[in-house]
Amino acid sequence: MIDLAEAIGLVEAAARPLGPRRVALASADGLRLAAAIAADGDSPPWDRAMMDGFAVRDADIVPDGVTELDVVVDLAAGDVTALPIPPGCCARIMTGAPLPAGADAVVPVECALDGTAGTHAGGRVRLRDGRYRAGQHVARRGTAFRRGQVVLPEGTVLSPAAIGLAVEAGATHVVVAAPPRVAILATGSELVPPDSIPAHGQTRNSNGPMIAAAVRAAGGEAVALGSVGDRPEAIRAAVAMGLAADILVLSGGVSAGDLDLVPEAFAACGVAEVFHKVRMKPGKPVWFGRRARGDGQTLVFGLPGNPASSLVCFELFVRPALAILRGLAPRHWHLPRVRGVLSAAARGAGDRPVYAPCRVHASGTGYAVEPLAWSGSSDLVGLAVAEGLMVLPAGSGTLPAGTEVDVVIRTGDGG
């Protein structure tokens, strides 16, 4: 059994920032490009009509007068023609369609005279465009970007506009500083899925959804592996699957009995133990190790099965690991702490520091710390409404109201 500060130091020492990863553009909102994106073609890819109207030849237009032209083809968006527009002719064209060869400009449909606005191929249109400029209402090929041009440099944050541009440039996947993948597994033959009605002796797997939410709040990508019963082969198989992730968070099966198969399964899967058991309450049985994976590693946390213990261990051990993998600066590794004064007595544990749920109120120039009712490591009621975890030092017995204590503030994602 080691001290909490030493344990946290060992986690910090083991964690390394992740390298860039290739992800689907559809799940890359707000991520930062670790490699530039170059265009796979020109944009616009061809001379494109920017108005609905008639694609004309500059030379045919009568300045400040009326131009009469034969309409030889109808071009909607998506339509193309291989035939050039002959002199004295035009194409009916819709916004977004490629300008046909021979044509230089678009005269808007509003400029058609004498009811000829609806003229289609085979008809004759009369146009007056007093403000006509050569090449008007055409977006020329390549004016936004050219094939091969870097349109999104390394380091760009994928804003909505950048995502649209990446699609235009032909990128379906992007190389980014991606959120760490965290596999989440619960062990225990008593566990049933969250949407089940438990029979006698059974318990809903509440750790899975809880830890998944904690992972997302801390900037990770949660990969839910559900729960597995207390059978050595089943646990080994599930652990092996979880080792594909950057972090594996398992809950349950790390205390002292002969059904504590988890450390065995870790060993069988090649996970090297860094520590097991930490002087703290709740959370004493917590296990931590690491396993090489390719040129990186998987960090492996075995959290106690009781939900309050599991969540406290997540906040103290898994959160800093996630922050380090994300490449965050040390000031973002841990939840913030404040000092405050107990507004009521709180009972510590003789041998270990206690992390217990509390509310925190502004009081004068400091904080008042209000202990919440808490029946122990399986009780989430206090934690669900808590604003923080008050830290009651080891050996302190019952702390009277007025004692100053540290509080770990549970809001915010640390990033």
Add this chain to the structure above:
Amino acid sequence: MIDLAEAIGLVEAAARPLGPRRVALASADGLRLAAAIAADGDSPPWDRAMMDGFAVRDADIVPDGVTELDVVVDLAAGDVTALPIPPGCCARIMTGAPLPAGADAVVPVECALDGTAGTHAGGRVRLRDGRYRAGQHVARRGTAFRRGQVVLPEGTVLSPAAIGLAVEAGATHVVVAAPPRVAILATGSELVPPDSIPAHGQTRNSNGPMIAAAVRAAGGEAVALGSVGDRPEAIRAAVAMGLAADILVLSGGVSAGDLDLVPEAFAACGVAEVFHKVRMKPGKPVWFGRRARGDGQTLVFGLPGNPASSLVCFELFVRPALAILRGLAPRHWHLPRVRGVLSAAARGAGDRPVYAPCRVHASGTGYAVEPLAWSGSSDLVGLAVAEGLMVLPAGSGTLPAGTEVDVVIRTGDGG
């Protein structure tokens, strides 16, 4: 054609905060409960062993001495027995298992003497527990919460602990202030999916992923409907599907030509037009309407198909609608604006205010506004690296360097 301020006012007047919605707990991270959650059973649901060891009868324990007991049953987590523990006997029990009838307390496995720690049913165990207290290492039924008790009051934010507690309490779905659902549809026969190689005349649907990312960044839930060609029945069918959402954002098909089938499809689906065409650049053809749905409504936006126009219209019209549906205060409806000084000349449009991409730098006590190269409504390159949209007023012609302008800042989600 109406002025931009009037158009924005019409959107604000039409939008209403959404009522609460029932969502799956798995997608409720961070949302606020609009209805309390009461427990569907006690927690713990039975007296639960909190250590691995032996479930004993208080009366059998020899204080400060050695207690010898027959082990009559082995109970792992998930195991139950209907038989009570007789006097002079005990059960081998694992953490998380229900305490059998007759037993009062758990003696940890570490207290077994003379190598009897591994004793199973049929054997005899010798125990010495110097710190024995009646009822120790048992979490009593209902000490965390009782069946019917409100464990999560209305207004609770669904933190990870609250999600764990909701699972324990039997909630699979929760009533919350949920993000507005925004259906996203692109029209145009030229469109192909983002992962396609476009043929001549075709264009990747970049608006879909771009608007979806913008919706998520503004706190909405994006429902991607892909793209649909320029056929009246196809557009009507897709619009009808989109009308199931709180907001339908369609892009393309709202300008002037005879293939502008979108306003027709809106009318055919019962969407009442509020406005069509706004004095602004880009984005002039924008369309807005509403349709009753149950006791609520769907707000319908027809954005221009060019991507830059589409995004500018999203930020100016759809964003405030989303904010109002979310119930946000007016100060969060729009992106923030700052005043700054042009560091280079910028060309406005004679008849309409222009919203054009720019960078914004701190400069002295104010901001310098650097216009970005921009070839118009189909060019996302400038927008992708822009920090804001500078507003060049109507009728201003070319504004020289040094002119003071408004800038809409494009970062932040407004919530």
